[in-house]
Amino acid sequence: MDKVLPINPAIFSSLDISINISPVPCLKGDALLQKSVTIDYLSKKRVKNEGQAKQYYVHDSHPAIIDKEFWECVQLEMARRKQYLEAHGLNSYAHKPAENPFASKVICGMCNQAYGRVTWRSTTPRRVWQCGLRYRRKGVIGCDNRHVDDEVFVTQFINSFKGVGNWYYF
Structure with a gap:
């Protein structure tokens, strides 16, 4: 069962999409059995198995949708x-x-906090980035780091990217 079924690559075009759907072990060809159990067979009430019955993990139970190495990554x-x-x-x-x-x-x-983009509104709106702790409480400066204009981030990123050698994209 090492053969991987062909699928549309557009499904996994973004790593974020693949991260959202890939924690399920059935995508790599494995199966977890008895995830839920019937506690009352007359009313057919089922609950999540939290130790009431043994669970079984079956390797290569069906053809894989994605590669096992990709799933592990x-x-x-x-x-x-x-x-x-x-x-x-x-x-x-x-x-x-x-x-x-x-x-x-x-x-x-x-x-060690993330910068966030805010829009300063005066005569013309100005987008800047500032530390998340800069104004956590109104009127109290939490972090002494200054703001950075949005254009500075873009130009610095492009200059860094050009330094890597992929300058022909810009």
């Missing part, structure tokens, strides 16, 4: 992202990454 990435979120006090890894690619990715060097 996704599990490692999920663990890495969970550790990252806990270390920086975040509750989500990406907030609309297409619109806001730096969200939850830029970390303050002084307090």
Whole structure:
């Protein structure tokens, strides 16, 4: 059963999509049996198996939908992202990454919290990034790090990306 079924690659076009669907072991061809048990056979009431009956894990019980190596990589990435979120006090890894690619990715060097994008409204709206602890409580400055303009992040990222050697994309 080492053969992997061909599927549409558009399903896994984004790593975030694959992370959301891949913790299920049946995708790699394995099965967990007796996840739920019937506690009353007359009323047919079923509950989650929390030790009432033995559970069985069957390897290669059916053809795999995704590669086992890919499934293991996704599990490692999920663990890495969970550790990252806990270390920086975040509750989500990406907030609309297409619109806001730096969200939850830029970390303050002084307090180890993520920078967030805010819009300052004066005569013309100005988008800046500031530390998440900068104004946690109204009127009290929590972190001494200053704000950074949105354009600075974009230009610094492009310059860094050009330094890697992939400059022809820009």
